[in-house]
Amino acid sequence: MPSSPSSSVVAARKAIADRLVEIRKDAGLKGGELSALCGWHPAKTSRIQSGKAAPSEEDIRVWCAACGAGDQVADLIAASRAADSMYQEWRRRNSTGMRLAQEKVISDYERTRFFRIYVSNVLPGFFQTAEYATALMQSITDFQGTPDDVAAAVPACLARARLMYTGARRFAVLIEEWVLRTRIGSAEDMAAQLGHLLTLMSLPSVSIGIIPTGSPRAIWPLEAFYLFDDQRVAVETLTAKISILQPREVADYVRAFAGLSETAVHGAKARALIASAAASLE
Incomplete structure (x- = not known):
């Protein structure tokens, strides 16, 4: 290992x-x-x-x-x-393609009631449009040199979005502003993705915070991580996905999420940053 x-x-x-x-x-x-x-x-x-x-x-x-x-x-x-x-390791996890890996995670997601997600690279799978997910998965597949089953993997990835509409779960998501301005796919695809993000902000189960570029920070930028209740953290690096189970470490990520939340903006201010990112694509 x-x-x-x-x-x-x-x-x-x-x-x-x-x-x-x-x-x-x-x-x-x-x-x-x-x-x-x-x-x-x-x-x-x-x-x-x-x-x-x-x-x-x-x-x-x-x-x-x-x-x-x-x-x-x-x-x-x-x-x-x-x-x-x-x-x-991503290459090992995706050795037969990305579809099976996407399908395997849904059981973990179904058991979780409160998601706290911090993304510093790309938008989380819950929020992705089909075009954004396709462009992202294609670039990952090309980089890793793993079998190309992107067409089958995208629906498996998007399937987890249904959990936002059940009313039984809460999603608190923090997004670095530069993620909004990092184009994945074509300009049209990215504009549609940002529009979808604005739509998701109206869901009662979803809280979206944007961390403005250049704002004073309570904690430095970190790798993307997903908190599943207070039980587990999934950390995504370039080469691997790490599952953290030690209570002390999980507590550190809970603290980090709280620190990052201090510099995030919500509501109208967050919408303005998303709209500004979309306008910059024109």
Whole structure:
């Protein structure tokens, strides 16, 4: 698994390493003895035990077999898969195209009642028009070199927008002003997208704040993140999506959202910034 800046991922991997060490000790084996039984170099055992190297599922099976702990395999593999899901490299996630990845997230979205979203790069999928989503997904697909199923992926992305109309969920979204002025697709596509954004502001379930460029800031610009209630944060970087579950880290993002909210404008002032961005396209 690629290295991750999230301590949630590090902690999950360390917990797996610690369990493997306990299994070895319970079997009365030293590191060298285990390595010989597994048929690999002692350095590999050392890297796995220290958490520097993530064991593959086959490594876990071999390790447990050598220690007579076959009953531990299923739990360890489940824990390893959960740790993998915390850090998902985009190329790996989209290895068969973008449609399946878009469909998989809807269950997480359906379980959430209060979304707090900060975007510093592109508009969130909830708010995207078909043309904006198509242009965005096409550029991502071209950059990553993954299979092109954009035509099928766009409807899957737009499907989550229905959650804004159920009345059972709330959406608080903060958008950097430069996102409004960053053209995705043609000028006509971008104008339609900004018009759609103005329409969404009338929904009772949606609160949209725009952070004006050049305004004094309570907190510096961050990577885009999505807060799902107070339970989980999804952070989007250039290369990966990171899921943060540690309560302390989740609380930090809640604080960051509050800090960013202090510099955002809402209502008529937000509408004026969106209208100004649209006018600049002419």
